[in-house]
Amino acid sequence: MKSYHALAWKQLKGQKLTSLLILIAVVMSTMMTTVVGQSLGILQSLREQQAGMLNGYRYATFHNLTESQTQLLASDTRISWTGDTQALGSTDLRDSGISLGLTEYEGDALTAYPAISRLKEGKLPQTANEIALSEETLKLLGHPGGIGDPITLDLSVSLLRDEETAYEYKGDFVLSGILENNYLGYSSGVVVGIAGQGSGKRLLPDKYGVYSSDFRTAHKSGFQHTVDDLANKLGLEEYQIQYNWLYLNALGIPFDEENNSPEGKSGGFSMMAVTSGIIGLLVLLAAGLVIYNILRIAVSKRIREYGTLRATGAKRGQLYLLVTEQLLLLCGIGIPAGAALGVLFAGGITDAATRLFSPDLFMAQSTEELSSLISHNSGLKWLPLLVSASITLLFALIAAMPAARYAAKVSPTVAMTAAAVRIKRNNRKSKRIRHFEAYYARLNLRRNIGRTVITILSLVMSITVFVAVQSFSGLLDASKDVEKLHLGDYAFASEKIGIPSSVMEELRNREDVAELFTLKYKLYSQDEQGKLDLRTDIILKQPFETLQIVGIDAERLNALFPGMTEKQRKSFLDGKSTLIKNTIPMTFEGKTLEGTSFAPGDRLSIGDRSFDVLGNSPAVTSSNAEFINGVQVIVYDKVYDEIIGGSSYTEVYPKLTEGADVQAFEQYLESASDQIADSRIISYRHTDKQLEESYQQIKLLAWGLIVFIGGIGLLNIVNTTYTNIHTRKGEIGMQRAIGMSRASLYRTFLWEGAYYGIIAAAVGGVAGYVCTIFVQAVATDQLAFSAFPIESVSIAALASVIACIVATCLPLRQIARSSSIVESIDAVD
Template structure:
């Protein structure tokens, strides 16, 4: 054995089927890991772009700065992309619940909000008193937009913590440009308007002519420390610091913790590693299965080699060298195909969907963006190649050890197997082929377990990945701020019961929900709550039964009855905001605490994170007491509905609902309404590209998993040709032979589907924690489990037919004598 390489190559050539199957397994595993590595990197980049588009290309904003403070911050080398803006105030649009926030930006400041620079017609404001607004906002203002026309707006402005009333004034602007419609601001009740440089000097008193500074921090690992130092250097109070939390979370930057900060980026990385590990395990099981059977078949040859002087380590090296040769062939192919696949998936996305959501002007720009990021991720390529090589070698180790430890005498004499038969009770065999298939599975439990494990991994990967796309959607952070398709709001007088009944009676209405809302300063209400912060408000919120169930999907009938009779309630605690260097206290109530409101005792059933906000009002920090509808009436002596949310049946035909809502608002002075239909469309569109790309990866992995099933089953049948020949020689018909193997394939698929679905469900629970931040056992991915189960069983059955057709044509003697 002077040349291991020549002997290894000779071995591989003599076992063409084994060689081909192992190469396929390694290629598929490398493709999988490459596609996962590249595509997850692309997905994460798209997720960042989506987050950047929602609230600006900035990390943090400092508000209410003087010119000296701005200049001092800009000189700091630790920040970059620093742009300023000056707020001229907000203008409420009558009967809409929407306010226009008018700002003057410098060049960098405007570039930090690329969504604001997309024009439908005209130009961005260049001169003072020029303004640009989106077309739909102009229509809400009752203006038929025409470039050059005068737009009159009533504006009011105040400082963040002001001791005097807001400054009100009327300003006339020249409409220089009409922006692309942006409905995402409807969720918060704020849309944007841009004015030209110098406009603030014409209208604002010096007291209000303060700037906001948007910027990014270079050393992201020291982000919070740098922000705190910058604020301290200019004496900026904590209330004047605003974090772009959606963008920071997408980037994975650790910043000051509050209820809005999450760690979904780490979940994405964890899920990616988890899926890659399952893929490699599945591939490794295939390689192990093939090599183990191959070594067992060639045990006599290895015995001869040992007899003529081969040492155990030489046989060990022989097997390992074979795998290295196969890896040298398969891994480069897998990497190339994986990269091409990632690029192809991206091309499909850019050709089908609108790239404007990702801040690109056309398909070419977004393709270049993703192509650039795809080329930049060389590390995943090295990792995927290394992992494929390592797992292939690990998979080969048991077979190599087995071959190196074979006894020459035992191997050359032939393996003697002791057969132990259990004493069984006699019973009628109803289906001979199914019975024989079951005995075949039990006869070689090791092979059966390995095959089932390989299928099990593929199913688990599919189910896990199908839930993975939900983690990537940052638009949920915005869409969660609103309810329904339409909202009618009246903060002062509210709506009476007859109005709600009238809406419910409309034929196009699916259902309604409502909010009864009262807010109090601490001294305005009789309560035993020990407030830790004097600035915290107390809010009493009455909700309907369905909204109550939405807050707690697992609520029982007895618990619901307790809510209705007013013995228990939900609590949302104030947001805990920490100020650098100052220990800030805040109220923190816990489940089972007892509170009293207006002499009515309530027990806290649980705390929730959901914010109940009246449309266009904004959320005030404080203690929210969420109670049932009728209990609210008792506690507050009020029975009006402050907000009614409407859910339509058919979203394609809403004209009649609009007309009815408009009439209701006219009949109830102080009311306003808003449609979320366009807002929902825009939010969904912002995620559609990412979702499509995620599903393309899922389907691609599912396809490779199916090929993995065929590979495993094909190996299983081709290594049992001798057995098939014997069965045919003793009289088994081709029909019975087919049925036997089809039953085996069905058994493989069924067992793998059962265990894979359980593992996939467990994976889905872990992945869902990224979005709901708690364990939710009720969210069972039935669809993806059903799809994976059906595909695996069909693939197992089909995989048995392909090699059986070849075996069927073979002579019985050839089958028995085949090596």
């Protein structure tokens, strides 16, 4: 023997099957990390695209700017792009509760909003008298919608904060284009119409000739500092700054989110990256455990050989080197192969997802646009590839160290005499064995606790990864925050007359209604003496303030005041406490007018009731209505009835059950609406469908990744179990020598495989659930128990049990057929 290097290669060739199984584990681990690294850029780009399509490719917007201010903003070197728009006013669309907001887009400002500028017919407006509206908008206007037809709109316009009443006028236009329907505006209650350039100067007084400037900064780092500095430079107030929280979150750009993001926080790609790291670590641990398990078994088989080497003068360090070098030789083959296969699979997943479905599903206007987006982000990325290879090698070496240590610690005398195993028998009570094979399988599991634990643990990690990665896929959806802007599938409203309690009871009792949210709302304005038509000790400080009494149901309370204790909840429901939305301070002629405000712990009275202020709440309004500045006192539904003296509802939001007859429910809702003169119905089902479609592009790729990870998990299970059985040839031969039939032998090892799968499924399901909780905590910044993922755990459990049984059956069948009893006892590999 020339050197231990030659011995390492000779041992690998001598134990071909074991070497092959380790090589498979290395290849799979490298494939997984490569696919994650290559796919991450694609998924992130698609997430950014989704957010941009939903809310515009802009970082922020400055409102109420003069023309000179827009020019100053555009000339700043820290700004990479600006787009100026001018609001021409809004008009209500019949009794839909939705308004048409007419906007003039200067220059290339419209390029930031591709979702609202898709033409179905005609052309986009170019001159001051032209207009483009969606097909649904024309329908609500009662207009036939022929290209070239004149359209007159009754518009009203005001400044963002205006002391005067809105300016009302009639605008005459010519329809130049019909846009594709965009239902996303239903959540905010405003659909957009596009007017040609120069319309503002032709139609509006100079007072309303102000602009809103969308912009993107040249650098993502320091974004908030840049915005603050620009706002100070332009002399802007806080209310003039609007952040595009949806796009900023997707890009991972931190910003002043307190009053801009729906939940007062920004998640961003950093959230996804952290979660990706958790998932990647689980994958590597699973692969590392497989490598460790196989190496440990391989070292155990060669224990006499290592003892002989120690006896002939080999040092511990040389045995460390021997085991480590074997792994390095396998990694030298497996890592490049795994990386190449990973790149191919990453491209294959993307290609399959994009070729099988229409570009419309991916929010792209053509196959070319979609292919361009994918190819731009799916090219070979060497840094993730090198990181993937390095991480796999590191984890493989870490996994090999315990086996190398075990080989180095072997005493030459003990190893050569094969006395390394001590058999300790406990006194057992005699009892009836009801099923011998199952009983014998349990004895086998307990006979080598270390092997059993490592085998189960490697299976547990694969199951955990599969469960956790499914919860991870939900974090990729940028549209989920938009869905929170409305409750239920419909909004059924009546501000003046109100919806009778009898209709509410009918809705509650319907089998097709899963949830029902409600709102009661009453507005009190001050008279000339500053008094309110309500008995209360609340004194409003400013003449522009209003007092609003709002009644909500118990379900909505959790969203308005998260983290509420049970004692606080009971106090609210009993009518002893209230939530408050304070007045927004106004600035007039450079002077800030402080409004009425309440803090937690304050006390107020309305009618015969007194309330403790529990906390401050976001504004509560009926769907698509703006907050009217003032103080909102939010109380429980039934307490509202006692204060106001009525029981009718302002608005209700039914959410249908899965598989409900939508047409039948809508007919019922229309029938109920016909009985209430001023009522209206808004359907959010088109909105939710469009949001769901916007997520499909990411969901398809994410599920490709999930299936791929699941496949690797199953291969790891097969790999581990196969190794476990195949390396016990001698044991199998001995069992057959003492008279065990092949059928009984099969059943014993099948029971072992079933036990492995069942135990691993139970532990892996719980571990996956724990990982799901942590993944959700990363997304919400709040550690809380979520619904147990029964479906994914069940799939993983069933797949793991089947995989264990199959992986047990195949090598056992091969061994039993190909070897005699004597050959089985004598087998080395």
